Structure formats: structure tokens, C-alpha cells
Amino acid sequence: MDERTRAEVERAEAALVEHYPRLVRLAYLVLPPSMGRHRKVLTAHGLVQRALPWRVPRRPAGALPAQRGPQDAGSGYELMRQRTLELALAYEQRQRPAVLLPTVPFVWGLRLLPRAGGADELALDQALSAVPAPVRAALGLWCLEGLEADAARAVLARAGVQDPEAAERAAGQLDQRTGAAALLGSAEFDPCTVQARPTDLLRRRQRVRATAVLAAVLAAGVAAVVLPGGRPADGPVPTAAGQALDPGRLLRAPDEQWARSSRMDFTAWPPRGRQAGDRALLQRALRVWAAPPAGTRIVAAADTSTRPPAAPPRLLYAGLIDNVRVVVFHDGERLVRYAEPEGTTPTLHFARVDNADLTSAGGLVIGRGNGWLRYLIAPWVADVATRDLLTPDARPHGLHLAPDGVTDRIPLPPADGAACGHWPVAEFRSSPRIDDRRSFLVTDLGDLAPVHLTYLAHPAAGGPGEATGGPALRSWARTACTLRSLRGTGVRSVNNWAYAAQDLPEGGGTATWVCNRADTWRGPGRVMVQFQPPAAGPADPGRVTGREAGTAVCGPFGRHVLSDVHWQAKSGKWYLLAAGSSEVAGIDVTGGARAAADAATLAAPAAQGAPAQVTGRLRDGRPLRALRP
Structure with a gap:
């Protein structure tokens, strides 16, 4: 118990009231990202309120309140900031079990989320999730609190950080990569300005129903024991929710079904991976999906539900990827990837993939690391190669495939804020067994499902074609770096349509006008028009002349x-x-x-x-x- 004089406690309380949003924002930044945004919002508020010291000494009857000096506000705020930081750091380090207890405020039936930011804020949030709490604390003291390096190190040392200098160096590097100083003040990181959304209503109903069923079963069991002549029933009838969590009921496509089917999507994928028969692993994955325990990191593509399975899903993969146990399910609408690293909490990743086809179901991201990823390819993909969109004349490089369909590591496209000097893509070639000999390009934009890149020279040619020919590759070389603005938006495919060629005045050559359309899995698209004059190099970017979101322009219904x-x-x-x-x-x-x-x-x-x-x-x-x- 922290014993303080009444004057100190009153100064701390005044500072808390005056600077409450500032303290909560700092706590929100330091708390573990794996908690999820709703839980982080509530915990940040709870920690700041608990940071107020206890009023242990009592003022004698008739005594006057302590006099306040001009320095009181500052010292009171410094005390609150120090205690808030200590509690937030201890929450991740698990040094104080008391901080793990439920804290006020408590919200039932609603999810409170900070307002969503743009692509830059999303990239910063992802970068923050990859660094430890002391680095986030150092970043907050510098960017949010405006402390000098020496003062910030002193605060970190008092909060129990073992190496404040290393934390500050890492925070500086993070700021250089992401521009954190300019972004941390946005609504994306403000837990005091939130929007309310309902919780997963289906899951909530299932939990209430399951609780009621359990209570009824217990009551029936008690009655069977107490009442004369009572005897047990032949056995409980499994509910639909119970069947969905039974590994023995998982859907498994036959190995060769894809070669005999006219439906080329994830329903034709057979289960692969060395642990596809590991019942214990599959059981854990299903249970975490149905009721994620505290600390589970949940990532969902835009407008993708995280509801539990309503029926037994299809098993696509179960195996070890770079020392991480990975299970992938498909429930007819979504891909669900369960990742179980050793010694840490699991991660669930959801992506919408309804109405997938031969190309959009050609692969999925099975593993992701620092600057690389691996694909799990469809059984109808015969070969995989990689190429750089910014060097359109270079030949693709073949990529090794494991027997279970997992590729070697592929470099990730450059992160937001980094120089766009390359843009790696994968080129998939379909098997001749399905009489569809085609090659198609896919790229990674942060979701489980890679994005299909296409090209259209003229609407008279029909729909978009594959972006593997010379004109298509040269067009994409000048457009590729604009893909960064689409990260995390649930994009299904992006098409380049060279809709016009124009002779420039004064013999300036010929310019190409390109309409770049990104279609999402949920339907709406985003359009960007580029003016591409003659360029000195093949990857010289064009000039963006028009944008529009939620439009049919440049699509099949907006020519x-x-x-x-x-x-x-x-x-x-x-x-x-x-x-x-x-x-x-x-x-x-x-x-x-x-x-x-x-x-x-x-x-x-x-x-x-x-x-x-x-x-x-x-x-x-x-x-x-x-x-x-």
C-alpha cells in the first residue's frame, strides 16, 4: 500500500482529473497489443484510475487542508504518470498478479473501439505489436509526453525497466520507420474517443444457450440421483455447437477431388500437413476459435466476422511452420488460421473468401515473419515462381515447394514509409490436369488471402486478363508502389486498365491513362486513375489524377x-x-x-x-x- 500525505494525494487526484485523457492514452500505448482493442481500452481506463495513491493518513478533526504551491500540479502529474507507467509495464511483464484482476469500468454487450485510422496508423499499430512494452513506454514518454532523453530514461528506470537506453534506441528506430511522433496523437490511439459496437451476438447467444443447457443437464443429473427410480439416460445428444468443436467431424476433401471437380475453390482443397491427424492440436484450435481465452491475439480482415463455427468446418492444413503449430480451417465463407507459437499465447487470423475461384483460391498465407512470408498453394497449382514488379523485363525465379504445398520464404513488399525499391510477387502456374494452363500473379497486402493482380488493355477483350504479359508487366511496374495504400482493407483483386493513349503536344510522345481498380471481398471497390507520360525508367511512377471509393467505375458495370x-x-x-x-x-x-x-x-x-x-x-x-x- 502506497502511503502518501493528504496533500500529495489531493495533488495527484487533481492531476488525474485534469490530465485524464493524456494518462489513459499513455497507458493504452504501453499495454500489450495482444489484448485486443476493446480490452485495452477498458484496461487503460482501469489502470489510470487505480494509479491514484491510497489516502492512508487521515486529517485530524478541525485541521485545515494543506496549502498548495505553484509546483503542486506538476508534481502530482509526475506521480500519476509514474504509477500509470508502472502498472501498464507490470501488466505485460506479469510482475504483479494484482494488476491482472478485473478492473473498472466493466462493459457487457458492447465493444468499445478507438476510431479507425488510415494505412499509416495501421502500419504503426502493427509495428508496435512487434516491440516489447519498454520500447512502447519510451516512445510514449518521447512522443506523447515530450520528455527529453535523460528525463525519459529516469522515468523508465524508476518504473523497473532494466535497460532504458536500449528501449530509447529502439523507440527512435521505430519512429524513423513509421513516423510515430506524428501518428500517436491520432484517434486510432485515443482510448477516450471511442465508438461502440455490439459484441458477437451469435457467440453470446451460444454461450448463454450453452450455460442454460449445462444447468439443465446438471439439474437433470441431480434429479436422477435424488428422485426414486432415477436412472441415467443413454447419453447426451450432441448439439450443433458441440459437433462443430469435434475434430472427428471436420470436413476433409479427398486428395484427388480437385482434379474431378468443376468447382475450383477452397472446398476442393484436401487436408495437408504432418499434423492433420493430431486430434489434440485440432481440438485446441477449435476451442480457441469458439471461445478465445484471455490474451489471444485476434486479427480479422476488413468486415470479416470472428464468430465461432456454427457447423464442422473444413480442415485445410495442420503442421509446423517455422516452429509454430499452424491449423487452417475453411467454413464456407472464411479462412481461419490458428497459430500456436511455443511459450506464447495463440493467434487467430480471419479472412473472408466467399465466392473464391481458381485464382483467388490459388493460395493462402500459411506463415509470416520479419520481412518474409510463405504460401500454402492450392493442389491445382503446379509451379510457383517469384518476380519483382519493378523490373518487368527480368525473368521469374523458380521457387521450391515442399511436398505438403508450402513454399520457401518470399520477401514481403516494402512497408509503408520505406523506400519502394522492389515489389515481390508470386507467379502461380496451374496444373495441366485441369485443362486451364494459365499463369497468374498474386501479391501480399497483409491478409490471409493474397491479392490477384490482373490487366485489361481494352474492354472489347472481355474481362481482365492475367498480368503476366509484357504490356501488363510494364503497366504494373509504374503502378505497383501504389498498392501500399490498400494494406489491411480486405482486397480480393486489383486490375490495371489502360483505357486511353494520348499523343502529347509539342511532340512530347504518347501518354497512357490507366484506371487502377481494387475490388474487395465484400464488394465495394476503390478506383485510382494514373497519367503515365513517357518515362526515363520502367518503374517511374505515374501521376495520380483521380480517386474514388465505393464506386463501380472501371469495373464490369462501370466502363x-x-x-x-x-x-x-x-x-x-x-x-x-x-x-x-x-x-x-x-x-x-x-x-x-x-x-x-x-x-x-x-x-x-x-x-x-x-x-x-x-x-x-x-x-x-x-x-x-x-x-x-
Whole structure:
């Protein structure tokens, strides 16, 4: 029990009330990421409230309150910050069992989550999960509290950190990679500004139902013992939830079913891995999925449910991947990957994969490490190679496959904030046994299911084709680095559509207009238009001229697109350029520049940055607005 004078306790209480959001944000940052955001929010609030010292000494009757000096607020806050930091660090280090007890506030039926940030915040959150608590504490003292290095080391040392200097060095390196100093103040890391969502209602109902069933079974058992003539029943009838947790009821496709089926998706995958018959491992994986114990790390792709299995799922894999026991299930809608590292808590990873096909079910991420990943390929994939999208003329390199379908390690694409000097992808080639001899490219964007990359030169060719030919690879070389903005958004496929070619004024060569469309597993897409003038190198990026989210543009039900850009010729003169897809019959420009063309492209002199409204005219007379950045 921490004995303090009444004046110290009152100063600490005043500091807590005044700086409560600041203290909770610090506690939230230091707490283990494996707790999950809802539990971290509640625990951060609970730790800050418990950090207030006990009022042990009592003021004698009639005594006056202690006088407060100008330094009181600062000293009170420093005391609260120190105690908050100690409790948060102890929570991960398990040095004080008392901190593991339930803390107020307690919420039933709701999940409280900080508001979601963008791709940069997501990358920082992932980076924070890979470092220990002292590094996160050092980062918080520097970025959130603004302490100098010496002062931060002193606070860390008083909190029990063994090597404060090493923690500070690691925090500095983390900030350089992720820009943490600018991001930690965002709503993504603010546990005082939260949004409320319901818990998994189906799981909650199942737990209530299971509790009621258990109580009824116990009551029946007691009655059978107490009442005269009572005798046990022949045996309990398993419920649907109980059947879903029985390893003996897991669905297993025959080894050769994929070669005899017209349905090429995850339902045709046979179970693989040396531990596919390990009943104990499968039982643990199913139980953790049904009711994750405290500390389980749960990762879900965008808009993917984490509900427990309602029926026996399909087993796809069970084995050892880089010293981690891994089990992968498929329940008809989702992939569920259970990872069991030695000595640490398990991880569940969920990804939506409904309506998968030969390419989108061609593989899944079976293992991931620092800068690498491994794929588990579909049984209909005969060969795997790797190539770098930024070197389109280089030949692919063959990749070794283990007998169970696991690939060698493949480099990860560059992280957000890092230089985009390469973009590794995997090239899968389907087996001739299914009479579909094709090669297709997939890349990793952070989810279990890799992203299928495609290319479309002209809508008359039908749907998008594979991005393995020369024009497709050259187009993707200039677009690949924009894929970083899609990480963690549940993307299924990304297509490059070269919808227009335009001769530039003053003999500037030919520019290509590319509409890059990302489709998610849940349906909505995101569109980005790029203007790609002649480049000095094959990987020179284009210029983004338009964006739109939640749109059908550049998809099978949105074939019409128009965009514009200001461009400077070698003479120094500026032009307004615009280009539309093949059904655009004319383009009109109003505002800061005025021009018109009865064609799908337009080039008109215009001052640099002159505001202009660009509108297209389709062949059937309908107007078409231009996409803007």
C-alpha cells in the first residue's frame, strides 16, 4: 500500500482529473497489443484510475487542508504518470498478479473501439505489436509526453525497466520507420474517443444457450440421483455447437477431388500437413476459435466476422511452420488460421473468401515473419515462381515447394514509409490436369488471402486478363508502389486498365491513362486513375489524377471513365490534358480554362493549376464527370 500525505494525494487526484485523457492514452500505448482493442481500452481506463495513491493518513478533526504551491500540479502529474507507467509495464511483464484482476469500468454487450485510422496508423499499430512494452513506454514518454532523453530514461528506470537506453534506441528506430511522433496523437490511439459496437451476438447467444443447457443437464443429473427410480439416460445428444468443436467431424476433401471437380475453390482443397491427424492440436484450435481465452491475439480482415463455427468446418492444413503449430480451417465463407507459437499465447487470423475461384483460391498465407512470408498453394497449382514488379523485363525465379504445398520464404513488399525499391510477387502456374494452363500473379497486402493482380488493355477483350504479359508487366511496374495504400482493407483483386493513349503536344510522345481498380471481398471497390507520360525508367511512377471509393467505375458495370491533369511541355508551356474511355464522344472544359473536343482526348493551353471543370459526353448523350484527386 502506497502511503502518501493528504496533500500529495489531493495533488495527484487533481492531476488525474485534469490530465485524464493524456494518462489513459499513455497507458493504452504501453499495454500489450495482444489484448485486443476493446480490452485495452477498458484496461487503460482501469489502470489510470487505480494509479491514484491510497489516502492512508487521515486529517485530524478541525485541521485545515494543506496549502498548495505553484509546483503542486506538476508534481502530482509526475506521480500519476509514474504509477500509470508502472502498472501498464507490470501488466505485460506479469510482475504483479494484482494488476491482472478485473478492473473498472466493466462493459457487457458492447465493444468499445478507438476510431479507425488510415494505412499509416495501421502500419504503426502493427509495428508496435512487434516491440516489447519498454520500447512502447519510451516512445510514449518521447512522443506523447515530450520528455527529453535523460528525463525519459529516469522515468523508465524508476518504473523497473532494466535497460532504458536500449528501449530509447529502439523507440527512435521505430519512429524513423513509421513516423510515430506524428501518428500517436491520432484517434486510432485515443482510448477516450471511442465508438461502440455490439459484441458477437451469435457467440453470446451460444454461450448463454450453452450455460442454460449445462444447468439443465446438471439439474437433470441431480434429479436422477435424488428422485426414486432415477436412472441415467443413454447419453447426451450432441448439439450443433458441440459437433462443430469435434475434430472427428471436420470436413476433409479427398486428395484427388480437385482434379474431378468443376468447382475450383477452397472446398476442393484436401487436408495437408504432418499434423492433420493430431486430434489434440485440432481440438485446441477449435476451442480457441469458439471461445478465445484471455490474451489471444485476434486479427480479422476488413468486415470479416470472428464468430465461432456454427457447423464442422473444413480442415485445410495442420503442421509446423517455422516452429509454430499452424491449423487452417475453411467454413464456407472464411479462412481461419490458428497459430500456436511455443511459450506464447495463440493467434487467430480471419479472412473472408466467399465466392473464391481458381485464382483467388490459388493460395493462402500459411506463415509470416520479419520481412518474409510463405504460401500454402492450392493442389491445382503446379509451379510457383517469384518476380519483382519493378523490373518487368527480368525473368521469374523458380521457387521450391515442399511436398505438403508450402513454399520457401518470399520477401514481403516494402512497408509503408520505406523506400519502394522492389515489389515481390508470386507467379502461380496451374496444373495441366485441369485443362486451364494459365499463369497468374498474386501479391501480399497483409491478409490471409493474397491479392490477384490482373490487366485489361481494352474492354472489347472481355474481362481482365492475367498480368503476366509484357504490356501488363510494364503497366504494373509504374503502378505497383501504389498498392501500399490498400494494406489491411480486405482486397480480393486489383486490375490495371489502360483505357486511353494520348499523343502529347509539342511532340512530347504518347501518354497512357490507366484506371487502377481494387475490388474487395465484400464488394465495394476503390478506383485510382494514373497519367503515365513517357518515362526515363520502367518503374517511374505515374501521376495520380483521380480517386474514388465505393464506386463501380472501371469495373464490369462501370466502363466509362474520364480524368484530367495539368502537364508542362519541354518548352515550359502548360497544357490541360484530359482523356476518357472509348465511349466518350466529346470533352468540355469550363472555368479557369475553356476548351472543347469532339473526341475522347483533349489537349488545350492552360495556366499552371488553373481551376477547370472537365465534363465528358458519352455517345448516348449522357454527361460524364471527371474523377479528381
